[in-house]
Amino acid sequence: MLRSTFTLASGNRAITTGQTSLRSYATHQAVAAARNHRVVVIGAGAAGLGLSHQLLRSGKFAPKDIALVDPAQWHHYQPGWTLVGGNLKNKEDLRKPLAGLINPKLQFYNNSVAAFSPEQNTVTLSNGDSLCYEHLVVAPGISINYDAIKGLPEALADVSAPVSTIYGYETCDKVFRTISGLKKGTAIFTQPTGVVKCAGAPQKAMWLALDHWKRAGLYDTSSNSPIKISFATGLPVMFGVPKYSQKLNQLREERNVEGLFQHDLESIDGDKATFFRADTQERVTKRFDLLHVVPKMGPHKFIKESQLADGAGFVDVDDSTLRHNKFPNIWAAGDSAGLPTSKTAAAITAQAPVLVRNLLQSLEGKTLDASYNGYTSCPLLTEYNKVMLAEFGYGGKPMETFGRVFDQSVPRRAFFHLKKDFFPWIYFTAMVKGLWGGPNGFIR
Ligand code: UQ1
Numbered sequence: 001m002l003r004s005t006f007t008l009a010s011g012n013r014a015i016t017t018g019q020t021s022l023r024s025y026a027t028h029q030a031v032a033a034a035r036n037h038r039v040v041v042i043g044a045g046a047a048g049l050g051l052s053h054q055l056l057r058s059g060k061f062a063p064k065d066i067a068l069v070d071p072a073q074w075h076h077y078q079p080g081w082t083l084v085g086g087n088l089k090n091k092e093d094l095r096k097p098l099a100g101l102i103n104p105k106l107q108f109y110n111n112s113v114a115a116f117s118p119e120q121n122t123v124t125l126s127n128g129d130s131l132c133y134e135h136l137v138v139a140p141g142i143s144i145n146y147d148a149i150k151g152l153p154e155a156l157a158d159v160s161a162p163v164s165t166i167y168g169y170e171t172c173d174k175v176f177r178t179i180s181g182l183k184k185g186t187a188i189f190t191q192p193t194g195v196v197k198c199a200g201a202p203q204k205a206m207w208l209a210l211d212h213w214k215r216a217g218l219y220d221t222s223s224n225s226p227i228k229i230s231f232a233t234g235l236p237v238m239f240g241v242p243k244y245s246q247k248l249n250q251l252r253e254e255r256n257v258e259g260l261f262q263h264d265l266e267s268i269d270g271d272k273a274t275f276f277r278a279d280t281q282e283r284v285t286k287r288f289d290l291l292h293v294v295p296k297m298g299p300h301k302f303i304k305e306s307q308l309a310d311g312a313g314f315v316d317v318d319d320s321t322l323r324h325n326k327f328p329n330i331w332a333a334g335d336s337a338g339l340p341t342s343k344t345a346a347a348i349t350a351q352a353p354v355l356v357r358n359l360l361q362s363l364e365g366k367t368l369d370a371s372y373n374g375y376t377s378c379p380l381l382t383e384y385n386k387v388m389l390a391e392f393g394y395g396g397k398p399m400e401t402f403g404r405v406f407d408q409s410v411p412r413r414a415f416f417h418l419k420k421d422f423f424p425w426i427y428f429t430a431m432v433k434g435l436w437g438g439p440n441g442f443i444r
Pocket of ligand 1: 401438
């Protein structure tokens with residue numbers, strides 16, 4: 001480890017500019033390489049990539065002052081995977097090679113993180129290298145724990161099993177194959193208890209499937225509809241925000257979808273799904289002909305087991321400044337941040353500029369003056385061609401961009417085109433480049 005070779009804390013800036021000599025010295029000494037950067041960003045997803053470029057565009061950094069760490073080969077536009085589930089997009093069109101999205105002025109480490117040492121201002125990578133930083137931004141996303149539902153990994157991998165999920169690149173195109181293959185029987189769509197990214201997506205997959213079957217003459221609201229649909233959710237309601245939840249429950253009733261509330265999927269065995277009911281503490285088994293599963297999710301192990309974690313295992317940052325509550329040179333945004341709001345790409349459009357502003361202020365020894373209000377959004381597909389644009393902040397307070405003109409709890413065609421055409425386009429043309437601030441428009 002580099003700590004034994006160099007004294008870094010005070011000589012941080014000098015070593016940053018003398019990076020080449022540092023590296024050759026490390027090689028010469030045959031020790032793990034020590035690399036020094038003003039800012040190290042963990043994760044090159046929607047949050048890490050966008051905010052690294054925002055930092056770079058501030059003009060306050062020299063080439064390689066900022067480092068980006070991510071083991072991935074591909075960068076995915078994950079909000080598009082629901083559209084893949086509805087056969088509205090091809091999954092291959094929603095990804096790009098990650099390296100090509102990174103400005104060459106950023107130092108890219110194509111590795112994963114092994115451990116954080118916040119007291120030493122270092123991060124150890126899985127290849128043994130250490131990175132030293134003045135500021136650390138943590139944005140590696142959330143971990144999908146497929147194993148947490150017994151039988152799920154096997155059922156997803158089995159091409160003949162009618163079990164799928166929009167939550168992964170490998171499986172999101174299995175979703176429509178199972179939907180278009182179903183001609184009659186029971187379809188169950190699940191949502192787990194606990195934190196998931198994009199809490200509206202579990203039912204988006206269902207609403208698109210319902211519309212597909214309706215158009216194919218396979219679904220109606222009568223008791224002899226060939227296909228019957230159930231929404232089995234660990235939650236007691238359709239959605240966490242009362243304004244939208246009410247409307248979604250009304251849709252559910254009108255469309256004759258069975259609501260299995262407080263039903264948390266525990267295991268899958270052949271065509272049987274077993275749920276744990278939080279209200280009665282009982283297990284309930286249902287037979288299915290199609291099962292759309294939302295896996296359980298949680299913080300990455302390397303965060304949960306670090307000093308950076310809060311009680312739930314996410315990064316313990318201040319709700320408003322996005323600065324770590326214990327380590328003033330650590331920040332977090334995106335799904336890994338322990339913020340009491342819904343985890344979405346839209347949330348990142350609001351978080352990233354706040355984090356960047358506060359980090360820059362902090363670097364210059366100035367007061368933090370930007371504040372995140374919890375903004376997040378869920379463009380909820382309720383049928384083909386219609387989206388309910390739920391937008392809200394901390395406390396579930398609606399924060400509707402077009403609220404003066406529209407009641408956004410009413411599903412609309414204009415919002416469908418935002419979701420299907422505009423957001424994917426602006427994401428790759430502007431957001432990953434640090435140019436897009438969501439409802440605030442372009443970043444100067
Ligand atoms: C947004 O900017 C964005 O990013 C491209 C999304 O895609 C994931 C969104 O879902 C939303 C809602 C926004 C917010 C922007 C506007 C104009 C409401």
